């Protein structure tokens with residue numbers, strides 16, 4: 001078989017809750033203190049995967065991390081019983097579900113040694129995300145253990161924040177060649193943190209062996225970050241030769257577009273003007289956090305969250321776009337409301353890897369039967385609800401741990417415990 005795009009979705013973990021941990025992520029802040037529904041959340045994620053499988057797309061999974069993260073609390077000199085509320089919430093977050101932040105991936109045709117390179121994100125800007133990388137690295141080392149085809153790196157060290165694929169885009173010809181890798185970093189986010197540091201992006205480009213002549217480092221606009229676009233994938237999405245982008249996504253938009261056109265003349269830049277969709281509506285609806293996919297029968301489609309259909313300016317613009325003669329011809333809507341309420345849309349939930357599925361550990365690949373088995377574990381073990389005060393309950397910690405263990409057991413991945 002040949003290399004295809006595989007979407008690895010993060011299975012939404014049993015500890016999914018609304019603790020309001022992400023400054024600059026408006027959904028996370030606005031929903032702080034609400035009661036979450038982990039079981040419904042995880043089943044919504046499974047249905048999204050099922051939807052994409054039925055479109056003929058290749059699908060994989062990444063697993064929830066151990067929560068509460070007792071090892072991390074121990075390194076901080078505390079325990080889940082004794083930790084402050086803030087540390088306990090950080091140790092209990094299910095944020096590893098947003099697999100777009102798991103790693104940056106450079107497909108084999110782009111790298112000097114002809115292997116697909118992966119670097120887990122250090123996510124150092126947010127405490128609740130900063131302890132994800134060891135469990136991510138462990139999974140990547142298993143899933144992509146075939147060293148003839150993959151190279152898995154440790155995360156970028158030091159103070160340079162790296163948020164993974166959420167701040168990375170790849171454009172290429174419709175045959176998958178002549179790729180341009182684009183790293184989007186933040187300089188300032190006004191009142192909010194700029195989470196991706198340019199030095200992290202540069203380090204990844206070097207260690208992945210990318211061609212400097214075909215690698216761009218692009219500043220995200222301060223306006224976008226200040227409006228709540230804490231990651232680039234909230235204002236732009238790329239697939240093959242198509243870039244769908246909000247007018248205010250980049251600091252120097254004209255120069256960026258010119259450079260992309262010079263490197264990839266067949267690029268189609270579909271820009272959404274601020275006059276049609278404001279930054280506020282883009283962020284509210286997560287229009288750009290759609291999965292932009294190439295369908296097996298040809299043509300591209302957007303897999304959008306329901307919130308996009310419910311935002312009048314956005315839906316009007318999308319309907320006009322698909323009626324035109326552009327490259328994006330179909331719209332599909334999926335319900336991932338539980339994740340959306342923490343600022344994670346369809347694209348946040350997946351990590352794209354271009355590879356021959358036969359080279360990936362099969363335990364991380366799914367078909368409908370395996371999704372049925374995953375859904376059954378979720379239905380049997382995931383908590384129905386988590387209220388803020390539940391985070392202090394030992395019974396909930398035990399349930400979250402047992403639920404994850406049951407899933408690992410079902411998938412034959414017991415060595416991840």
Ligand code: SUG
Pocket residue numbers: 017018019020021022025028029093095098100101126129166230231233234342343344345347348349
């Ligand atoms: O890092 N939310 C995540 C959402 C990540 C979305 N990913 C992409 N855009 N690729 C974040 O801000 C909220 C957790 C909480 O508040 O409990 C959170 O971490």
